[in-house]
Amino acid sequence: MDADALSTFERRDWETTTDFEPVRFAMVGLGWWTRDEAIPATEDSDVCETTVVVSSDRGKSEEVVEETTAETALTYDEFHDGEATDEYDAVYVATPNAAHLEYVESAAEFDKAVLCEKPMESSVERARRMVEACEDADVSLMVAYRMQTEPAVRRARELVADGAIGDPVLVHGSMSQRLLEMIPDPDQWRLDPNLAGPGASVTDLGIYPLNTARFVLDADPAAVSAFARSEDEAFSDVPDEVATFEVRFDDGTLAACSASQNAHETGHFKVVGTEGQISIEPVFAGQAHRGFALELGENRAEVDYEEQNQMREEFDYFAHQLRTDGEIHPDGRHGLVDMEALEAIYESAAEGSVVKL
């Protein structure tokens, strides 16, 4: 085994320069993710900054202005009215899923690039409208799949493409967490189908192994099958307190995946090939330690590496591509494929049959 295969992480294989004007962001939606993860990531960054924050809650947005580099607090209406558009270059959208579209449409109208959280929207139809709005206005749209700029995941993708594990055969992926311990509110939007879309666990968590498998395999789903179950009272409006799903990819690889918003926080991601396997565990949630292991035949090499701030990697990539006119990889058309797969997964769970894509 070539030790270099594991030890030489090219942390930013996409980076050609850092010599450009920072990208100024309007942060739309000030939930815990934006406040605890996204804004700090831009504060950490040399090429991104948060200048505008947008929330329905004036108290919350003014508090964020006090605490961060942001200088302007807008209400949603003020944002839609085009206030302060000279103070930001791009928009990060992290509202409830079903509200993404309207903010992206306004951003497109103001000629602002968009970084939109996943899942893109609450339905395929609304996600498609988002893509079309950005294409019509010729603004860049990136879907915030932070795994695609995670160095270990990018390295895994390279290794698979180079044939390091032979031909890919199987993918195993899972993500689970205790949503109600993280956000102790049974009325939160992630449990409301009107705001979240068709479910709670696959849309929000299952999308990680699904999209990471697509990225690492460079393949798209051809068919899915799924089981879902909700038992806890708090999950009574969504079908998937817990779910398993299988994916048949268009390259023939099969995946066995799962997701739960009401189970111990854990996750794994493993690609098994004819000659070896690559696993990253824990993978999708933030953890201090991260292990990356490559097996080839009877040999095994493990690398524990220091975790990068995944949101900073993502923001910096987005800024770099905008400023260098580079192609943006997880774009809206890419995200649409996941939206279609998610709808198929819920359809399969409801109907008890395989759904082809």
Added chain:
Amino acid sequence: MDADALSTFERRDWETTTDFEPVRFAMVGLGWWTRDEAIPATEDSDVCETTVVVSSDRGKSEEVVEETTAETALTYDEFHDGEATDEYDAVYVATPNAAHLEYVESAAEFDKAVLCEKPMESSVERARRMVEACEDADVSLMVAYRMQTEPAVRRARELVADGAIGDPVLVHGSMSQRLLEMIPDPDQWRLDPNLAGPGASVTDLGIYPLNTARFVLDADPAAVSAFARSEDEAFSDVPDEVATFEVRFDDGTLAACSASQNAHETGHFKVVGTEGQISIEPVFAGQAHRGFALELGENRAEVDYEEQNQMREEFDYFAHQLRTDGEIHPDGRHGLVDMEALEAIYESAAEGSVVKL
């Protein structure tokens, strides 16, 4: 976390005495598994011994008599004719799957206890006949699920039953190997549906995560869904060079599993609960090192323990239960449930729909 939860393996919680006459075995079928694993396990054991070996190949059986404690070599016809029945107390059956029934029927006729390899037979119907033959003759029938006497698996079952990880939510299981590297013969019986049954990977390997999940959860499959694929020429007669399958258990737990006879040798088994998870990896194939990890909330404890000879554990358990008139746990009725689940998995893969049990 209670460190004792992990460190105090009761290796043999079933053992009450070793003070009994050893059980003498006739080994039926002298493939590599019997010669390299089963006979050496009995040689290692204080309570089991191999006295008779049965094979169609007289040269092979006489070679085994030369090399081992076995004293008598029988052909299959001689075995069926009841030769040397005073030289053995029990029969271990490890022929191709579709031949199990006839040897078990003869063993039952001779009033010999039976330890039969998994999968029990090539079809539910033949497995049912096996169960009935043993019940009619009132002889003990154990199906050789070596995970059920593996100390770590038994400990995992205890921990789950004690609520150590809260309520079980998800199971992840996988087993894969390179069959054609282990046995470089494309005409081997495991790839011949007439001898192996409906497939090659789920029947032979997928049965490990399936049965281990049943054992650890103390639950049975209620519905399954599966994808299967064969591409390599050597697998053209079977549907499942690789397969994924989901299981909905009757306690509500969902499982995401996979199996392949043509992928890197690896495997995992993980039970995720509301409060924690237990994982054993590697698990199903023999490995020098074995890791057992328990996570509870943010705490994690790992135990690396010396692997036990799983076949010796299994043989010794079987002998102990026979000599002490104890109940045998993985009995024929238990094995039948797996046979039904296996047939449902292949039906699901062929039909593209969920199959209920």
